[in-house]
Amino acid sequence: MGLTSAYPVTHHRTATVDGVKIFYREAGPKDGPVVLLLHGFPTSSHMFRNLIPYLADRYHVIAPDYPGYGQSDAPDRASFSYTFDRAGELVDGLLHQLGIARYAMYVMDYGAPVGWRLALKHPDAITGLIIQNGNAYDEGLKEFWDPIKVHWADGAKASRDKLLGLISLETTIFQYTDGVSDKTRISPDNWTHDQPLLDRPGNADIQMDMLYDYRTNLPLYPRVQAWLRDKxxxxxxVWGKNDFIFPEPGAHPYKRDLRDVEFHLLDTGHFVLEDKADEVFPLIHDFLDRKVAGA
Structure with missing residues (x-):
């Protein structure tokens, strides 16, 4: 008996955007509806490695790495600003190079502020949203963020240095396993992939720069909420309700602004796709089929 369909191939590509090499994963039919996957901290497009072929039967899937993450360039911070504005500009530039003007968007963790910048710049470009532990409301920043807020307030080296533990192996493992009831479902390949990239010379300062710049996202929240209400x-x-970093209180406010939101809280932690792929992948594909495929 022959296979009914070929397994989609994921291509691993690079493009130079404003002089920076941006790595991205691409799969699916070039004429299919585009789905942009925006990764979180401390990982890269690697977090979507299993979702990409699942969607690529019908959708043109693009998953970039931000500068300083994954396989993209990590320019010297003396000549490059590690900010969410810059990450958004480079992702936008990549999409422009690829001729992509309309797309559904998966936002998670750092992917949310990158995605919100795209939405605010191109308010009519977004055909649909998949929101997974990505924040747009003040209610979503709880105790995990308290020491980070201290650094936002004083900008001091001492408060910055106290945050260095956030890029340790212990914390990386915590991000993948905290709030997960069956840890055998989580591949250790995740932290053995992410941690060596975090440990590259100079990368600690890059990550601290991004954490400090996260403060610029909060003033955008009212504009993002207005965009959600308007568009x-x-x-x-699809939100991991046990996430310590972006906890459940950050999920519920979306219902204030979105009339058409399919709301799923899952019994897991920060990286939902690593634990609950069997539940979440079909939800995502079905949502795109019903709401985006004909948009």
């Missing part, structure tokens, strides 16, 4: 993109929310 009403169809949305699927």
């Amino acid at each position: 009403q993109p169809p949305a699927l929310l």
